[in-house]
Amino acid sequence: NQVQQADVVIIGAGPSGAVAASLLVKKGWHVVVLEQQTFPRFSIGESLLPQCMSFLAEAGLEQAVQAQAQSLGFQFKNGAAFQRRGDHTTIDFTEKFSDGPGTTFQVKRADFDKCLADGAMQQGAEIRYQHSVLAFTDCEDGALLDVTDENQQRYQIKGRFVLDASGFGRVLPRLLDLESASNFPVRWAFFSHFKDNISDPLFDREKILINVHPEHKDIWYWLIPFSDGTASIGVVGKPEQLNDKQPLAGLNEFIEQDSYLSELLANREAIGEARAIKGYSANVSSLYGEHFALLGNAGEFLDPVFSSGVTIALKSASLVAPLVDSYLRGEQVDFKNDYSEPLQQGVNCFRTYVSAWYDGSFQDVIFYSEKNQQVREMISAILAGYAWDLQNPFVKQSNKRLNTLVELCRD
Numbered sequence: 185n186q187v188q189q190a191d192v193v194i195i196g197a198g199p200s201g202a203v204a205a206s207l208l209v210k211k212g213w214h215v216v217v218l219e220q221q222t223f224p225r226f227s228i229g230e231s232l233l234p235q236c237m238s239f240l241a242e243a244g245l246e247q248a249v250q251a252q253a254q255s256l257g258f259q260f261k262n263g264a265a266f267q268r269r270g271d272h273t274t275i276d277f278t279e280k281f282s283d284g285p286g287t288t289f290q291v292k293r294a295d296f297d298k299c300l301a302d303g304a305m306q307q308g309a310e311i312r313y314q315h316s317v318l319a320f321t322d323c324e325d326g327a328l329l330d331v332t333d334e335n336q337q338r339y340q341i342k343g344r345f346v347l348d349a350s351g352f353g354r355v356l357p358r359l360l361d362l363e364s365a366s367n368f369p370v371r372w373a374f375f376s377h378f379k380d381n382i383s384d385p386l387f388d389r390e391k392i393l394i395n396v397h398p399e400h401k402d403i404w405y406w407l408i409p410f411s412d413g414t415a416s417i418g419v420v421g422k423p424e425q426l427n428d429k430q431p432l433a434g435l436n437e438f439i440e441q442d443s444y445l446s447e448l449l450a451n452r453e454a455i456g457e458a459r460a461i462k463g464y465s466a467n468v469s470s471l472y473g474e475h476f477a478l479l480g481n482a483g484e485f486l487d488p489v490f491s492s493g494v495t496i497a498l499k500s501a502s503l504v505a506p507l508v509d510s511y512l513r514g515e516q517v518d519f520k521n522d523y524s525e526p527l528q529q530g531v532n533c534f535r536t537y538v539s540a541w542y543d544g545s546f547q548d549v550i551f552y553s554e555k556n557q558q559v560r561e562m563i564s565a566i567l568a569g570y571a572w573d574l575q576n577p578f579v580k581q582s583n584k585r586l587n588t589l590v591e592l593c594r595d
């Protein structure tokens with residue numbers, strides 16, 4: 185069988201794959217995306233951050249998303265709400281330090297990911313559904329992938345460059361032995377969609393609700409409302425905290441332990457399948473090689489608490505695409521200096537706030553009622569996804585600034 189050829193082969197048509205494909209076809213390259221599933225398909229990761237919208241605009245996909253928001257009713261989102269033992273607070277993303285969009289959407293990922301993939305296809309990317317990547321061989325002038333198609337026929341395709349956007353599939357980390365342990369402990373999540381039947385007039389559907397367990401500060405819940413009266417609800421904790429319960433029974437049990445949530449969600453009705461994800465944090469020893477780079481979750485995945493996953497995935501696509509373009513044009517490219525390190529800078533900023541969330545210190549900042557407005561806007565910018573804005577002191581010196589703030593809030 186003849187080996188097929190493309191300039192860029194992308195593994196996975198999730199958000200990072202679709203955005204990278206759009207950016208590269210716009211530069212005139214022949215891009216083939218291999219996606220093992222058919223779309224629409226379920227994915228977790230339903231609350232976007234406003235920073236995402238700039239990456240979608242850059243890839244020419246924002247209009248498609250805005251159109252779908254109208255027709256499918258993606259839920260408008262302008263911030264995050266927090267609840268802990270009866271204390272409520274909100275962060276409004278439109279009041280933020282960094283420039284850029286201040287609003288976004290809460291999306292059922294089946295619809296959102298299909299919208300991005302269709303948009304990439306309309307721009308000229310070739311997407312092959314039910315094509316699964318099985319092996320990777322590095323060659324002198326690119327990389328060869330072994331693939332099975334929808335009829336289980338095996339073929340080979342060579343890309344001058346390969347982008348791994350396979351998310352939790354982690355195709356190249358597994359095949360190339362790049363897996364490395366996350367510095368976060370193993371956590372699990374139980375989640376499901378519900379018809380929420382929320383009748384509390386104070387409940388704001390335009391914000392994700394992040395709810396801290398009344399007794400265990402390292403257990404938290406998400407409540408992501410959609411515009412059709414349904415919501416995604418999940419609980420996150422360590423394995424010994426969640427135990428070997430069935431996902432729906434476990435989730436319901438945790439909801440009942442929090443008086444605010446149990447009242448708010450008293451009339452909830454579960455829809456579809458409840459699921460569990462166990463041990464999702466992951467890292468790699470390198471984000472690139474001679475003929476490949478890892479995007480989004482195929483690289484590092486931190487933690488779901490601040491909904492940074494899709495934003496990091498899109499940032500990775502936005503950073504890598506111009507470098508791949510230069511590489512294909514025969515220019516010298518420094519993936520360490522221009523991809524891995526700048527991506528890591530924002531990921532490390534999120535890491536600071538995620539770690540401080542679990543030890544409770546950032547929770548104390550969030551629930552502190554007398555925050556100065558300027559500081560509030562700097563924190564808001566980070567939670568809106570602007571973790572690469574080095575003008576923001578809480579980004580540039582995240583550990584130092586956060587520690588000072590924690591001391592102030594705890595005095």
Ligand code: FAD
Pocket residue numbers: 195196197198199200201218219220221227228229230231232233315316317318349350351352353354355373418461464479480481482485487488490491492493494495497
């Ligand atoms: P994905 O979206 O996972 O896409 C990867 C694609 O690759 C899939 O379509 C898959 O079918 C395909 N693939 C896999 N293997 C192969 C193969 N061998 N061959 C071909 N194709 C393959 N993020 C947020 O932004 N907001 C949230 O609210 C949020 N909540 C989360 C809650 C939990 C509990 C968890 C675990 C994560 C959450 N995330 C959230 C993170 C989010 O799910 C991911 O960061 C995001 O989906 C990553 O996008 P991606 O493009 O890297 O990969």
